[in-house]
Amino acid sequence: MAPASLSGSSPAEALLSAHHRKKQPEQVRRALLDCAAQIAAEQGASAITIQAVAERAGVTKGGLLHHFDSKQTLLAAVFEDLLDKMDQEIDRTLADDPLARGRFTRAYVRACFSDRLLGERSLWAALSVAIVSEPALCSLWSTWLDGRMAQHAETDGDQRLVAVRLAADGVWLADMMEKDGGLKRYPQDFEAVLLAMAAT
Structure with missing residues (x-):
C-alpha cells in the first residue's frame, strides 16, 4: 500500500571497487537494501536470502552480515x-x-x-x-x-x-x-x- 517503484538500474552497478567500498559503509548498506528490494519485487520476499542479496550487490556474505546480521x-x-x-x-x-x-x-x-x-x-x-x-x-x-x-x-x-x-x-x-x-x-x-x- 505505498510507493514501491524501483529504478531500472541495478544498485550493484553503482557500487565502487572493493577497496573503495570499505571507506563507504553507508553506500554499501544502501546498495544492499536496494538489491534486497529489487529481489523482493521480482521474486517475492521469500527470495530474499543472504546469498542472493550479497551476490546481486557484489559483496561477500560476510560483508553483508557486517551490516545486517540475519535475513x-x-x-x-x-x-x-x-x-x-x-x-x-x-x-x-x-x-x-x-x-x-x-x-x-x-x-x-x-x-x-x-x-x-x-x-x-x-x-x-x-x-x-x-x-x-x-x-x-x-x-x-x-x-x-x-x-x-x-x-x-x-x-x-x-x-x-x-x-x-x-x-x-x-x-x-x-x-x-x-x-x-x-x-x-x-x-x-x-x-x-x-x-x-x-x-x-
Whole structure:
C-alpha cells in the first residue's frame, strides 16, 4: 500500500571497487537494501536470502552480515526503508493539501493506490505476505501507523475518516489475495470515491 517503484538500474552497478567500498559503509548498506528490494519485487520476499542479496550487490556474505546480521534483520530494514519512502510521499501530499480536516487520510489513500497498477512488481505487493506472517514487520507497521495517527489525531480522528482508511486497507488486502482480481473488483478510479468521502 505505498510507493514501491524501483529504478531500472541495478544498485550493484553503482557500487565502487572493493577497496573503495570499505571507506563507504553507508553506500554499501544502501546498495544492499536496494538489491534486497529489487529481489523482493521480482521474486517475492521469500527470495530474499543472504546469498542472493550479497551476490546481486557484489559483496561477500560476510560483508553483508557486517551490516545486517540475519535475513530477518535485512527484511526489517527493507520494510523500514519502505515506510520511510511512504512517509516522504505522504508528507509531500500533505504539503499540497490546503484542507486540514482529513488531510492525512487523503494522503494515505493516495499512497495506498500509488503503485497498484504495478501489480506483483510493486514492492508492497511483494512484502504483503511477509507483513502478515512476520511479527516483527507487523510491529513495525503498527508502530508507524500509531505514530501517524497520534500526529494527525486532531484532523483525522473522525470515525468516518477511519472508515475511509480501512476501506483503502481493504483494497490493498483484496489486491494481495486476488492479484489481478482485486483491480477488476475495485478499479483504480475507486481512489476518487474514497478521496471524495475523505473531503466531506
